[in-house]
Amino acid sequence: MLKFDDVHFAYGAGGFITGVSFEIRPGEFVALMGENGAGKSTLCRLCNGLLKPSLGRVTVCGYDTARTPTSALAKRVGFLFQNPDRQLCRNTVREEVELGLEYTVADKTEREHRQDAMLELFGLDGDREPFGLSRGERQKVALASVIAPEPDVLVLDEPTTGLDYRECAAIMDLISRLNSAGTTILMVSHDMEVVSDFASRALVMSGGRLIGEGTVRETMRDIRVMDEASLLPAQIPSLAMRISDLGEEYAGAFTVDEMVSAAENARGACGRAKP
Ligand SMILES: Nc1ncnc2c1ncn2[C@@H]1O[C@H](COP(=O)(O)OP(=O)(O)OP(=O)(O)O)[C@@H](O)[C@H]1O
Numbered sequence: 601m602l603k604f605d606d607v608h609f610a611y612g613a614g615g616f617i618t619g620v621s622f623e624i625r626p627g628e629f630v631a632l633m634g635e636n637g638a639g640k641s642t643l644c645r646l647c648n649g650l651l652k653p654s655l656g657r658v659t660v661c662g663y664d665t666a667r668t669p670t671s672a673l674a675k676r677v678g679f680l681f682q683n684p685d686r687q688l689c690r691n692t693v694r695e696e697v698e699l700g701l702e703y704t705v706a707d708k709t710e711r712e713h714r715q716d717a718m719l720e721l722f723g724l725d726g727d728r729e730p731f732g733l734s735r736g737e738r739q740k741v742a743l744a745s746v747i748a749p750e751p752d753v754l755v756l757d758e759p760t761t762g763l764d765y766r767e768c769a770a771i772m773d774l775i776s777r778l779n780s781a782g783t784t785i786l787m788v789s790h791d792m793e794v795v796s797d798f799a800s801r802a803l804v805m806s807g808g809r810l811i812g813e814g815t816v817r818e819t820m821r822d823i824r825v826m827d828e829a830s831l832l833p834a835q836i837p838s839l840a841m842r843i844s845d846l847g848e849e850y851a852g853a854f855t856v857d858e859m860v861s862a863a864e865n866a867r868g869a870c871g872r873a874k875p
């Protein structure tokens with residue numbers, strides 16, 4: 601679905617992305633993590649052809665991004681910028697949602713139908729001015745515009761940064777529903793709780809290189825990779841690793857439910873040990 605083969609990229613003279621290879625299969629939800637300046641946003645821009653590799657190859661749904669017009673790639677891969685305000689440029693929410701459809705859906709009636717569907721799905725008022733909305737609402741408008749063309753792959757660059765808890769939950773609920781309906785997701789996030797709740801696999805970058813790849817569970821327990829990318833695991837796996845010497849039951853706990861059942865097992869084992 602999305603494949604990087606030994607991709608290199610340089611801004612100007614200095615190489616930045618070096619030798620990155622990975623593959624994301626259809627329907628996966630993959631998190632991209634790493635320290636500030638690791639190259640996450642650069643990698644996102646390589647996914648949709650906004651940037652082209654200087655060496656190596658990026659393929660999206662079988663299309664080589666270096667040989668495919670960006671407008672054609674836009675039908676396959678939707679890209680949500682790190683800051684939604686870089687994306688918003690129209691006078692009304694409805695026009696903003698239409699923007700994503702202008703280059704991808706030729707039929708006017710179909711465009712209007714999809715606009716209405718997006719406004720309803722996101723609970724947005726089409727007549728509002730985007731910049732009069734809250735940060736969370738603006739993020740919804742940007743996301744609605746990106747998903748209106750029904751891309752196969754969604755690349756989301758920090759979709760929840762700057763949102764309060766409720767706004768974050770609303771955005772993640774929508775993204776999760778899209779993934780359940782079959783959309784492949786690559787999501788940059790610094791929020792390890794969001795990553796552990798929603799993603800199944802993780803890619804970790806540091807200094808322009810891919811330094812780790814695996815399930816989110818494996819990755820958050822890989823202290824070397826997490827340290828190298830200046831990341832801390834989510835709270836439950838972090839607690840599980842710290843108290844694993846109290847009982848092996850705790851070692852693999854990753855969710856609240858798993859931690860509760862590990863504690864119940866440990867208490868049961870204590871009870872059994874008593875005379
Ligand atoms: N347009 C640009 N021109 C030149 N250098 C750039 C440009 N955009 C990013 N860089 C540099 O490339 C490197 C990677 O930046 P990038 O934005 O991809 O990192 P990031 O992992 O997304 O960081 P953050 O977590 O802060 O968003 C940084 O050193 C950055 O300064």
Ligand SMILES: [Mg+2]
Nearest residue numbers: 640641642682
């Ligand atoms: Mg970034």
